[in-house]
Amino acid sequence: MKKSIIGVLSSVIAILIGLLLGMVVLFLVNPDQAWGCFLSMLTAGVSSSAKFAKVLYQAAPLVMTGLAIGFAFKTGLFNIGAPGQYLMGAFAALICAICFQLPWPVCLIAAMLAGAFWGMFPGLFKSLFNVNEVITSIMFNWIGLFIVNLSLMNIPKMLPPYWVNSPVKDRTASLKYANPDAIIPKGGLDKLFDSPYINISILLAIVLAVVVYIILNRTTFGYELKACGNNRESARYAGINAKRNIVLSMVIAGALAGFGGALYYLSGEADYNILKVLQANGFNGIPVALLANSNPIGIIFSALFISYIQIGGESMQPHFATENIDIIISVIIYLAAFALLTKSIIGKFFKTDKSNVNAEPKPSTVNATGKEESK
Amino acid sequence: MNILADVLSATILFAVPLLLVALGGMFSERSGIINLALEGIMIVGALLGCHVLRWLDPSVQSGAMHGQVAVLIALAVAGVAGILFSLLLAFSAINLKADQTIGGTALNMFAPAFSIVLTWAILGQGQTTMTLPKWVRITQETVGVTPNDGFFQRFIFTSLYLTTFLAIILFAIAVVLLYKTRFGLRLRACGEHPQAADSVGINVYRMRYAGVMISGFLAGVGGMSFVFAVGGFQSDVAGYGFLALAVMIFGNWKPWSILGAAVFFSFFRVIGNYAASIPFLPKFENLQGVSTYLWPMIPYVVTMILLVLTSKKSRAPKAEGIPYDKGQR
Numbered sequence: 001m002k003k004s005i006i007g008v009l010s011s012v013i014a015i016l017i018g019l020l021l022g023m024v025v026l027f028l029v030n031p032d033q034a035w036g037c038f039l040s041m042l043t044a045g046v047s048s049s050a051k052f053a054k055v056l057y058q059a060a061p062l063v064m065t066g067l068a069i070g071f072a073f074k075t076g077l078f079n080i081g082a083p084g085q086y087l088m089g090a091f092a093a094l095i096c097a098i099c100f101q102l103p104w105p106v107c108l109i110a111a112m113l114a115g116a117f118w119g120m121f122p123g124l125f126k127s128l129f130n131v132n133e134v135i136t137s138i139m140f141n142w143i144g145l146f147i148v149n150l151s152l153m154n155i156p157k158m159l160p161p162y163w164v165n166s167p168v169k170d171r172t173a174s175l176k177y178a179n180p181d182a183i184i185p186k187g188g189l190d191k192l193f194d195s196p197y198i199n200i201s202i203l204l205a206i207v208l209a210v211v212v213y214i215i216l217n218r219t220t221f222g223y224e225l226k227a228c229g230n231n232r233e234s235a236r237y238a239g240i241n242a243k244r245n246i247v248l249s250m251v252i253a254g255a256l257a258g259f260g261g262a263l264y265y266l267s268g269e270a271d272y273n274i275l276k277v278l279q280a281n282g283f284n285g286i287p288v289a290l291l292a293n294s295n296p297i298g299i300i301f302s303a304l305f306i307s308y309i310q311i312g313g314e315s316m317q318p319h320f321a322t323e324n325i326d327i328i329i330s331v332i333i334y335l336a337a338f339a340l341l342t343k344s345i346i347g348k349f350f351k352t353d354k355s356n357v358n359a360e361p362k363p364s365t366v367n368a369t370g371k372e373e374s375k
Numbered sequence: 376m377n378i379l380a381d382v383l384s385a386t387i388l389f390a391v392p393l394l395l396v397a398l399g400g401m402f403s404e405r406s407g408i409i410n411l412a413l414e415g416i417m418i419v420g421a422l423l424g425c426h427v428l429r430w431l432d433p434s435v436q437s438g439a440m441h442g443q444v445a446v447l448i449a450l451a452v453a454g455v456a457g458i459l460f461s462l463l464l465a466f467s468a469i470n471l472k473a474d475q476t477i478g479g480t481a482l483n484m485f486a487p488a489f490s491i492v493l494t495w496a497i498l499g500q501g502q503t504t505m506t507l508p509k510w511v512r513i514t515q516e517t518v519g520v521t522p523n524d525g526f527f528q529r530f531i532f533t534s535l536y537l538t539t540f541l542a543i544i545l546f547a548i549a550v551v552l553l554y555k556t557r558f559g560l561r562l563r564a565c566g567e568h569p570q571a572a573d574s575v576g577i578n579v580y581r582m583r584y585a586g587v588m589i590s591g592f593l594a595g596v597g598g599m600s601f602v603f604a605v606g607g608f609q610s611d612v613a614g615y616g617f618l619a620l621a622v623m624i625f626g627n628w629k630p631w632s633i634l635g636a637a638v639f640f641s642f643f644r645v646i647g648n649y650a651a652s653i654p655f656l657p658k659f660e661n662l663q664g665v666s667t668y669l670w671p672m673i674p675y676v677v678t679m680i681l682l683v684l685t686s687k688k689s690r691a692p693k694a695e696g697i698p699y700d701k702g703q704r
Contacts, residue, residue, distance in 0.1 A: 030496070135624060136682075138620075139679050142614055150664055290477065323487070330481045330488065338478075
């Protein structure tokens with residue numbers, strides 16, 4: 001059986017078990033409403049074209065954060081800093097849009113730069129000082145959140161009262177009156193789907209996913225990155241500058257996440273809420289990347305799936321908390337953590353491969369967080 | 376002087392959860408398992424502890440049970456809940472040899488969601504805030520001291536909970552356990568060179584399970600003491616589990632250094648709340664959100680700077696994060 005099919009199958013099994021467990025929780029909490037709500041959760045995403053448009057709209061930033069995490073995985077880094085990079089991207093995009101009144105393409109580029117800047121720190125700290133990138137990323141998530149919130153609160157131009165007669169001060173001004181030029185064009189999709197949410201962001205995200213795929217699989221640079229992820233020591237032995245590649249990989253990952261932040265907030269339909277919590281879109285990049293086994297093309301589909309069940313989760317209110325979806329997603333991540341094991345079980349189950357058992361084993365591609373420094 | 380007493384008192388209060396959770400992380404990592412799930416374990420411990428306190432509230436109110444006994448029960452439940460939850464990490468990391476960081480991330484995502492769902496189910500739709508009953512705090516009246524507003528009285532009683540004493544006891548136990556017992560030596564061996572440990576007959580899997588379970592217990596208790604520190608529970612512990620990880624790294628995986636690091640971090644956390652009334656600190660009067668965003672950011676920035684400065688001396692357990700495979704050469 002082909003390896004890619006086994007990979008997809010193990011993801012599907014993880015999803016099914018996750019959904020099953022989610023259903024059990026629903027039944028335990030409120031048996032009367034459980035079945036109806038579970039069904040509506042499963043079907044909400046396709047119940048109307050407007051709902052489906054929302055799935056596509058929310059999938060775009062998820063594709064980007066999924067790419068940010070998947071790209072770093074390929075280099076053996078666990079980029080849990082995607083929420084911070086995402087936030088920095090959103091921040092830069094909104095500042096450019098509202099403060100400097102720039103058009104949307106400039107805002108998107110600014111977001112990429114800001115995300116790249118924020119992703120650079122974990123990379124630099126890892127390569128120069130050998131500080132674990134997970135800890136650095138987590139710290140920088142919080143530092144980013146505090147900086148962004150502090151800045152937004154203190155720039156009056158960013159808040160609604162500057163633009164309209166409104167007392168609201170806990171969110172950024174809506175782009176609709178602050179700067180309509182910064183809204184990502186709808187490209188006629190809004191008429192097609194009859195929803196204000198949809199715009200060309202999902203198409204941009206898909207284009208970037210393809211670009212990332214090409215970088216990883218068709219360029220020397222991508223090959224070097226993957227070599228560093230598989231075995232840093234032997235990559236260095238082969239003359240690859242591992243330290244430089246760690247920084248570059250985090251910078252690119254940060255740029256991807258930052259772009260995602262801009263896609264979400266430049267739609268004109270979402271204002272940034274000044275809250276003390278990190279945006280879930282950043283963290284949800286983790287299941288997106290894991291489900292797709294960090295394959296950029298697979299990430300498009302897994303992002304659509306995560307977005308789909310999130311829209312489904314909204315339809316369960318008010319009977320159930322939307323957090324039920326997080327339970328499902330966390331179970332999926334947990335199962336994906338031992339994806340290797342699931343894969344070997346499936347592989348045994350469908351054993352059709354009669355090839356030479358003494359053949360050289362293919363190099364593993366699932367080296368998720370680069371635990372290669374074993375010896 | 377009163378301000379100083381208040382700040383010191385609050386520093387100890389916030390240092391307790393950091394210390395306990397960081398010690399937990401230390402036991403797990405010393406056995407060779409990276410426990411990124413500390414945040415999630417704290418939440419689960421705090422969640423069940425809070426529900427137990429709420430359940431015991433009537434019997435304390437009616438005088439059938441002493442308040443501090445109820446607190447002790449809640450802490451025990453929090454610890455046991457932490458152990459059970461940490462078993463999920465142990466199972467995936469030890470038996471299934473899965474990636475430890477990802478497993479931990481999954482648990483961190485699961486815990487707050489589970490907490491909200493369970494709290495909804497018990498308290499009713501949309502209810503997520505649990506407040507602490509008044510009797511959990513140890514006041515001057517509780518212990519029968521004549522109320523007095525002197526420096527020491529204020530220092531000790533402004534924010535005193537049973538967890539402070541518990542933390543002292545657990546810290547002492549942790550030091551002895553890690554350095555003075557056969558178990559501690561074996562645990563450390565499994566984190567440094569599991570193959571060598573195995574070759575002299577130590578069951579690496581069992582030691583690693585023990586390490587993760589101890590960390591689960593300490594993180595669960597730590598989660599509950601976090602609730603005492605902030606005075607309520609809203610299905611999150613504000614990144615304290617991750618801060619505890621930083622404390623552990625900054626404390627170089629050694630209990631005494633971790634104690635120092637925990638007090639240090641807690642001091643920065645607390646000073647922001649009192650900054651407005653401390654004379655020599657800058658006030659930033661024309662800025663909005665200083666107390667909510669600027670001061671709380673400082674511990675994180677300081678962490679980063681310190682991690683970089685101490686990175687040369689930092690020495691993680693050699694085998695942490697690597698699943699132990701008997702057959703590996």
